[in-house]
């Protein structure tokens with residue numbers, strides 16, 4: 001269950017942002033190429049978050065579709081899971097989106113919402 005490793009990274013960011021205050025909700029942007037299962041992520045969260053201020057937090061995953069550009073034929077595509085060019089089959093592709101794992105929001109008990117300042121204005125357009 002590779003979600004445990006991912007959760008540890010996310011939890012570190014969340015705990016730093018919350019500064020020890022109880023966390024009610026966490027919103028995480030996750031690329032589909034990471035192949036994260038929401039149920040597994042939730043289980044992993046209970047595991048790694050135990051006895052921390054974030055142990056009861058609800059985790060929301062905001063899935064970002066994969067987007068690649070082929071280096072061979074320059075085709076751009078949104079592959080389901082593997083970063084392969086659907087036109088020519090090449091694996092020499094640049095991943096434009098879909099491999100990220102970013103904490104978007106942390107909501108504290110009491111309702112204060114902390115937004116990740118690095119994300120302001122950088123949200124990829126959804127089509």
Ligand SMILES: [Zn+2]
Pocket residue numbers: 070071072073074075085086087088089090
């Ligand atoms: Zn191609």
